[in-house]
Amino acid sequence: MHAFRSHTCADLTKDNVGETVRLSGWVHRIRDHGGILFIDLRDHYGVTQVLCDPDSPVFAEMEKVRSEWCIRIDGNVKARDPELVNPKLPTGEVEVFVRDLEVLGAADELPLIVFGDQEYPEETRLKYRYLDLRREAMQKNMTMRSDVVASMRRRMWDKGFREYQTPIITASSPEGARDFLVPSRLHPGKFYALPQAPQQFKQLIMVSGYDKYFQIAPCFRDEDPRADRSPTDFYQLDMEMSFVEQQDVFDTISPVIAGIFEEFGGGKKVDAPNEWPQIPYKEAALKYGTDKPDLRNPIEMQDVSEHFRGSGFAIFAKLLEQDGTQIRAIPAPTGGSRKFCDRMNAFAQKEGLPGMGYIFWRDQGDGMEAAGPLAKNIGPERTEAIRQQLGLGVGDAAFFLGGKPAAFERVAGKARDVIGAELNLTDKDRFAFAWIVDFPIYEQDEESGKIDFEHNPFSMPQGGMDALNGDPLAVKGYQYDLACNGYELVSGAIRNHKPEVMLKAFELAGYGADEVKNRFGALFNAFHYGAPPHGGCAAGIDRIVMLLAEQENIREVIMFPMNQRAEDLMMQAPSEPASDQLMELSLRVIPQD
Known part of the structure; x- marks a missing residue:
């Protein structure tokens, strides 16, 4: 035996x-x-x-x-x-x-009990992660994660992709977050970086003629933690293809993602990929207040500015006299009670806003009545026009936020989610996907007026060089995200593969030609030697498994995660280096005041 x-x-x-x-x-x-x-x-x-x-x-x-x-x-x-x-x-x-x-x-006295569903502080769970991982729920989560990755690999191979590995130690590259720098012992004073993503390498693989690449890739970003994001490292299904347009990428990756959710989603409904809407970024911001909308919730916000312009509600009327302002309505079917409206008003105040105006419609026996402070201020004619625009009736409500969209859009989007959940409008037995497209390439700092990249700087602008010769803020990129149930799962783009367009694109963001050649020399040089049109995307594995496992915290699906302060309590990292290590690297730590 x-x-x-x-x-x-x-x-x-x-x-x-x-x-x-x-x-x-x-x-x-x-x-x-x-x-x-x-x-x-x-x-x-x-x-x-x-x-x-x-x-x-x-x-x-x-x-x-x-x-x-x-x-x-x-x-x-x-x-x-x-x-x-x-x-x-x-x-x-x-x-x-x-x-x-x-x-x-044998085991000493346990700091946490493995049997049962007892709750323990996260600090305890992470310090004794090897015990926490024995628990049934964690075993299921980690097994699912492994199975999801295996399924991804099979599905990509079935689509004709091969897996290639890219370097972990490389040069610093702007990917929208801070790099983790690695000092070089052999080259004192110089640093490598851990890759934020295999972005440049996968493009170089396309220039090298390999046509279809994928990788289960570790990525490293020094980010502020959130419940749905690791503060140090994460894994993604990374892919790139040559001789493709945007729709080709969608047609390739969508069945892979849909198949994963059908296989591991516990029977929840998954719409067919050809039914996934493609929503322009500007439209997503208007209707949902976010570029990662939860489409399980049917509520769509609308611009109702004209109904308040010159109205008796002075706060909104004066706001609309300023350039770039807007009044947006959030419909709330079945939310027509003062109690619910007061609760949502309190929600807005907790989010840092003065509150949310509201109107609700109730039955008065001889007809319908609009109630609430806004209704009294703007009068029945404007109130009725708003109701008709929003398609509301007796027992319904609408909430209103105003100002420059950038100032209130986040709260409006969050309020939409809360309203949908509290009124049981959100279908919890479904995975609802949507491609968000037509992202702006550039943004402008309101204070300095400086133009900078809003999204991936390696994307091909729609219209090519001609678009870059116009207003930078009007330039859209062939950039896209896949949203599911309020989370961004996939991000990608058709890449810029022309050196002259690359130089112009970076020039508009304040990068001179010498700086571009210095920082992205390999990619810039490669584009001079017959670079094919190419594009791809990356899917966040941790976040996908988090959704499939019905968890709200990404640390529940990562084997050995950091805490919210980017600390590994089990391994006691980060730690202070020994003096001889610093000497070898020609480094000195400057004490912080």
Whole structure:
């Protein structure tokens, strides 16, 4: 017999009754029933009930065993009495009577209990992550993650892609976040960078003539943490294709993503990829207040500025006298009660706004009445025009925010989500996808007036060089994101592959030709040697698994994550380097005041 096990803790069935078996695993739970010890023995695959009574030669040793001890047992498989069968377990029809025991690893007093669903502070869970990962929910999450990655690989190979690896130590490159720098010992005073993404390398692979590339790629960004983003590193399904237009990329990656969600989504509805809408960025901002809308929620915001221009509601009327301002309405079907309206007004105040104006419509017996402070100020004619534009009726409400969209859009989008959830308008049994397209390439700082890249600087502008000769803020790129249930899952672009367009694009953002050639020399030079048109995208694996596992925090689907302060509590990183390490690297740490 094998030194540790003849079966896993998920293998045994009634067919094994009468056999002598060997199992190894962790003591999941112990129950003492009047001198008979029942132990749920757990390994990665499942749980088997083993029992031991005074007739067993190892009963005394078994009495010493405690939770999470790692043990090996030999014993005889017995059928459970019919009334004691556990239908929830694959092994629930049998139990093993213990004849021999070996303690493989004893456990000290546990800082967190593996059995059950007890909640523990995140600090405790991350410090003792190896214990936290033993818990059933975490085992399921990590197994799903592994299976998702394997499925991604199979699907990409089936589409004719090959996987190529790109460097982990490379040069610094602007990807929208801070680099992690790595000092060079052989070149004192110089630094490598961990790649924010394989962006330049995958484009160079296309220039090298490989046509279709993908990689399960680690990416490193020194970012501020959020619930749906790791502050240090993450993994993405990275892909690139030659001789393609934007729709070709959509047609390639959409079935891969849809297939993953169909395979691992627990039966939730997944729309067919050819039904995924393509929404221009400007339209997404107007209707949803975000470029990653949750389309499970049917609410669409609308511009209602004309109904307030010159109206009796002075706050909005004066706002609209300023350039670039707008009044936007958030319809709230079935939200027509003062209590709900007051609750949403309080929500806006918590988000840092003075509040949200509102109108709600109620039945007065002889007709419909518009209620709320706004209705009184603007009068029945304007109120009725708003109701008709929004398609609302008795029992419905609308909320209003005004100013420059950049100042209120985020809160408006969040309010839309809250309204949809609280009024049960959001379909929780669905994955709703949408491609967001036509992103602006440039943005302008309001204070300095400086033009800079708003999104990926390597994207091909729509209209090519001609577009770059006009107003930079009007230039749209062949850039696109795939949104699902309020999260950005995929981001990509058709790349700029022409050196003269590259120089002009960076020039508009304040980068001179010498700087472009210095910082992106390999890519710029490669474009002089027959670069093909190419494009691609990257899908965030951590975020995809987070959605599939129905988690709200990305750390629940990462094996060994950092905490919110970008610290590894288990490995105690970051740590102070030894003085000899600093000397080797020709570095000195300057104390902070």
